[in-house]
Amino acid sequence: MAILRTPVWQAINWPGFSELERMRSDLDKLFRGLAEGVLTEPGAGVFPLTNVTEDKENYYVRAELPGIKAEDLDISVTGDGLSISGERKIAPAGQGARYHRKEREAGTFSRKITLPGQIDVEKAEASCSNGILTVLLPKAEATKPKQISVKTAD
Amino acid sequence: MTDQARTLEAKDKQEVGSPVEQTRAGLTFTPAVDIFETDEAITLMADMPGVKAEDLDIDLRRDTLTLTGETKTLEGPDEAPVLREFRTGRYVRQFALSDVIDQSRIEAEMSDGVLKLVLPKAQKAVPRKISVKAG
Numbered sequence: 001m002a003i004l005r006t007p008v009w010q011a012i013n014w015p016g017f018s019e020l021e022r023m024r025s026d027l028d029k030l031f032r033g034l035a036e037g038v039l040t041e042p043g044a045g046v047f048p049l050t051n052v053t054e055d056k057e058n059y060y061v062r063a064e065l066p067g068i069k070a071e072d073l074d075i076s077v078t079g080d081g082l083s084i085s086g087e088r089k090i091a092p093a094g095q096g097a098r099y100h101r102k103e104r105e106a107g108t109f110s111r112k113i114t115l116p117g118q119i120d121v122e123k124a125e126a127s128c129s130n131g132i133l134t135v136l137l138p139k140a141e142a143t144k145p146k147q148i149s150v151k152t153a154d
Numbered sequence: 155m156t157d158q159a160r161t162l163e164a165k166d167k168q169e170v171g172s173p174v175e176q177t178r179a180g181l182t183f184t185p186a187v188d189i190f191e192t193d194e195a196i197t198l199m200a201d202m203p204g205v206k207a208e209d210l211d212i213d214l215r216r217d218t219l220t221l222t223g224e225t226k227t228l229e230g231p232d233e234a235p236v237l238r239e240f241r242t243g244r245y246v247r248q249f250a251l252s253d254v255i256d257q258s259r260i261e262a263e264m265s266d267g268v269l270k271l272v273l274p275k276a277q278k279a280v281p282r283k284i285s286v287k288a289g
Contacts, residue, residue: 047162049240053233062228064167064203064240066267088162093190093197103186104201107162116236131203131267132228 047109048084048133056145059115059137066131067104075135077124080117082135085110117143167240181243185221185269189249193281195274196255202245203267204228210269212262219249221269254278 048063061082065073073086090106093099118140126135168184188199198219202210205223213220223245229235254276261272 045164047164049164049166050237051228051235051240052237053229053235055230055232055234059236060229060233064267066201066203067265069266087159090188090199093188094192097190097192097197100189100191100196102188104188104199105162107160109162113237128266130206130264131201134228 046111048111050111050113052113052115054116054139057138059117059119059139061113061133061135061137063133064131065128065133068128068131068133070126070128073126073128073133075126077119077121077135077137079121079140080119081112081114082124082137083110083112084133084135119143164239170246181241182246183243184247185223185245187247193275195272196251198249198269198271198273200245200247200269200271201267202264202269204242205245205264205267205269207264210262210264212260212271214251214255214257214260217251219251219273221245221247221249221271223269 048065051062053060053062063084065086065088067090068086068088072089073084075082075084085108087108088106090104115137119137120140123138124135126133128134168186170182170184185200185202187201190197200221202221202223204225209224211220211222211224213222225242225244228242251273255273256276259274263270
């Protein structure tokens with residue numbers, strides 16, 4: 001009985017198969033991304049889209065809020081999270097203006113983000129620059145990783 | 155405007171399938187824009203969060219306007235991601251302009267990540283009212 005050891009498609013020189021191969025590698029990439037354990041886009045589906053990172057000392061919450069002034073933002077911090085709300089205003093174009101394109105949107109928003117650990121509410125800081133909001137949330141002492149020295153038994 | 159107070163919905167950033175092959179590493183996004191026109195000028199508003207005024211390049215050649223905004227990585231080197239909903243990168247968008255623009259009077263202003271670009275029309279492109287005489 002003849003057993004084909006090489007897959008049939010490698011033997012056939014048909015251009016359609018390279019397209020299938022490309023699709024397969026795209027899917028592989030997608031699953032690898034999911035396996036990394038990091039939530040990738042799409043996220044919660046709530047405006048604004050938010051990135052959260054951490055280092056040993058702090059959590060950093062960042063959001064893209066173009067055209068929103070610091071005074072139009074309302075940020076409050078609780079023990080393990082924060083809420084961001086506000087309104088994005090877009091000045092109307094004025095009398096007699098005709099739109100070619102209107103992709104930017106105005107409106108209100110409100111979002112709550114829960115962090116994986118407790119934070120030091122008193123030391124939280126927020127800043128806005130070039131349309132990006134950065135909230136620095138220092139970790140509470142209990143949440144910070146601690147170095148434990150191992151004693152050697154004599 | 156009456157619809158001003160509606161609730162904003164999250165929209166994913168538009169990654170570019172660029173007409174020009176990119177020769178630099180990194181992601182490229184399409185900024186959201188508003189374009190409106192009056193008799194005197196065309197005004198373009200573009201959302202480019204993270205772009206500083208000095209990192210923005212506006213290029214007008216013939217009838218093609220190209221906006222390029224460079225951004226820097228927001229995260230510090232020691233930060234590990236917890237939640238990632240958006241990515242950052244360069245903003246690029248091209249526009250074909252039909253009217254003749256007076257290049258000497260173009261004004262650009264960047265504030266809070268929003269570009270406002272005013273392109274005044276050259277005098278010959280400003281429409282004139284033509285009165286029709288009754289015969």
